[in-house]
Amino acid sequence: MKTLNPVEGQRWVAGMMPLAAVDPLSGADSLGVPTVYWERPLAREAAAGWGEAAVVEATAPAQVPAVLGSLGVLSLRWLDPAPSDMPGPWFGGLRFGAAGVEDPAWAAHGVARWTLPEVLVWRTGSGLAVAAFAPEARGGEDVVRSRLERVRARFSEGYRHARGSEVALTVVSSRPEFEARVERALEAIASGQLQKVVLARPVDVEAAEAFDVVDVLARLREQNPRCATFLFRAPDGTCFLGATPETLCRVEGRALETEALAGTAAPREAEGLRGQDKDAREHAAVVRYILAALRTLAGEVHSDAEPQLLALKNVVHLRTGIGARLREGVSAAQVVEALHPTPAVGGTPRERALSFLVEHEGLDRGWYAGPVGWVGPERAHLMVGLRSARVRGPRARLYVGCGIVAGSIAEAEWRETEMKSLAVLRALGGGDVGRQ
Ligand SMILES: C=C(O[C@@H]1C=C(C(=O)O)C=C[C@H]1O)C(=O)O
Numbered sequence: 001m002k003t004l005n006p007v008e009g010q011r012w013v014a015g016m017m018p019l020a021a022v023d024p025l026s027g028a029d030s031l032g033v034p035t036v037y038w039e040r041p042l043a044r045e046a047a048a049g050w051g052e053a054a055v056v057e058a059t060a061p062a063q064v065p066a067v068l069g070s071l072g073v074l075s076l077r078w079l080d081p082a083p084s085d086m087p088g089p090w091f092g093g094l095r096f097g098a099a100g101v102e103d104p105a106w107a108a109h110g111v112a113r114w115t116l117p118e119v120l121v122w123r124t125g126s127g128l129a130v131a132a133f134a135p136e137a138r139g140g141e142d143v144v145r146s147r148l149e150r151v152r153a154r155f156s157e158g159y160r161h162a163r164g165s166e167v168a169l170t171v172v173s174s175r176p177e178f179e180a181r182v183e184r185a186l187e188a189i190a191s192g193q194l195q196k197v198v199l200a201r202p203v204d205v206e207a208a209e210a211f212d213v214v215d216v217l218a219r220l221r222e223q224n225p226r227c228a229t230f231l232f233r234a235p236d237g238t239c240f241l242g243a244t245p246e247t248l249c250r251v252e253g254r255a256l257e258t259e260a261l262a263g264t265a266a267p268r269e270a271e272g273l274r275g276q277d278k279d280a281r282e283h284a285a286v287v288r289y290i291l292a293a294l295r296t297l298a299g300e301v302h303s304d305a306e307p308q309l310l311a312l313k314n315v316v317h318l319r320t321g322i323g324a325r326l327r328e329g330v331s332a333a334q335v336v337e338a339l340h341p342t343p344a345v346g347g348t349p350r351e352r353a354l355s356f357l358v359e360h361e362g363l364d365r366g367w368y369a370g371p372v373g374w375v376g377p378e379r380a381h382l383m384v385g386l387r388s389a390r391v392r393g394p395r396a397r398l399y400v401g402c403g404i405v406a407g408s409i410a411e412a413e414w415r416e417t418e419m420k421s422l423a424v425l426r427a428l429g430g431g432d433v434g435r436q
Helices: 024-031 061-071 104-109 140-154 175-190 215-223 267-273 275-294 332-339 350-360 410-429
Strands: 010-017 038-039 047-052 055-058 076-078 089-094 112-116 120-125 129-134 170-172 195-204 229-233 238-244 247-252 256-266 298-303 307-310 316-326 372-374 380-384 386-393 397-406
Touching: 010 247, 024 038, 024 047, 024 120, 024 140, 024 215, 038 089, 038 129, 038 215, 055 061, 055 089, 061 089, 061 112, 061 332, 089 229, 104 386, 112 129, 129 140, 175 397, 175 410, 195 238, 195 275, 195 350, 195 410, 215 229, 215 238, 215 410, 229 298, 229 372, 229 380, 238 410, 247 332, 256 267, 256 275, 256 332, 256 397, 256 410, 267 307, 267 316, 275 298, 275 316, 275 332, 332 372, 332 380, 386 410, 397 410
Parallel strands: 010 076
Antiparallel strands: 010 129, 038 047, 038 229, 047 120, 055 112, 089 112, 089 372, 120 129, 170 195, 195 397, 229 238, 238 386, 247 256, 247 380, 256 316, 298 316, 307 316, 372 380, 386 397
């Protein structure tokens, strides 16, 4: 584990104050592109963080449990009454897992990277609040007070809508290559080696000028109110951003919420989705896996009797809500370890599906389909990093995947991934994106 600012053994001081403003994203006007951003419009949850008061990174997969475990136990002294509704204060994510090919463009995000921002602005029940964090070394309190004052004095009061005009995009992706991989997956399924595997592909996008990341976030949240819009910006400026519909886990004390999200149709075909045998099998694999994974962690587990339809702007999914009461002492870190990756993004049997991906997917997913979100004392919300892209300057690489089971048809899977790519393409391009 690498700690850029050593967290272990160090104490932190924090302060907060209300902020006369309405939108955490509007802070970009004076503070620049946020280091981390998180918004679930329908839940009225929004937070933006600037700077890095501390960073905890894993440099190898074996360190991930220790990294996640360390986040919930930060030694923090509040100068003001500690807020109860603050998301975080740690924001970050993890890689999906091992990859057959390594893409150096993911290096800055690391295996896991979690940030305690210098300042965090979030939506409260009645408006916004700002917190500042600093090491409890000499002068820590003064640093906190001056950071709060700086934000209070400069924060824009309005709502940050996208401002730029439409951006022309060049979009490149290989259909024959993806369909050949789907055929290979179908062979592995027919031979009995696998029951389900989720194959992803990259979509490379280029614009004439660097993307305005704040505009992209503004569009993502506006167009995807049921999703979590997120941004994690590495020190070299590489951004991982998106608007994901899938919760991996929300933990509040001992209450856990999770969900199975798998099975997809175009919005105009929503009504038929519940009757589709292929989608029902894709979905059932996820429900079974989650219920089994929670058995050792939770006393009571309950789930919806039947999948419901989750209607998004570009696709409709089957969704089964799952809740549980965690056993005493079970942490969010243990929940993430038990659940990720579910067969919504990996496959079944799990280990064989993951080996298949390493061997045949030909892609470094990086943080795509990995857990992303926030962690704090006794609370955490991790989503699955889908409908997402890595963005740097005028280039973006989107990732889209879909579950393959017996009976899947390569051409239909291609179309499904095309639909899934629209969420990010529309936010990058700012207009209605025509498909080539
Ligand atoms: C893999 C993705 O989405 C996942 C796969 C789904 C499916 O195969 O039906 C549906 C929702 C997600 O769990 C993606 O968006 O890239």
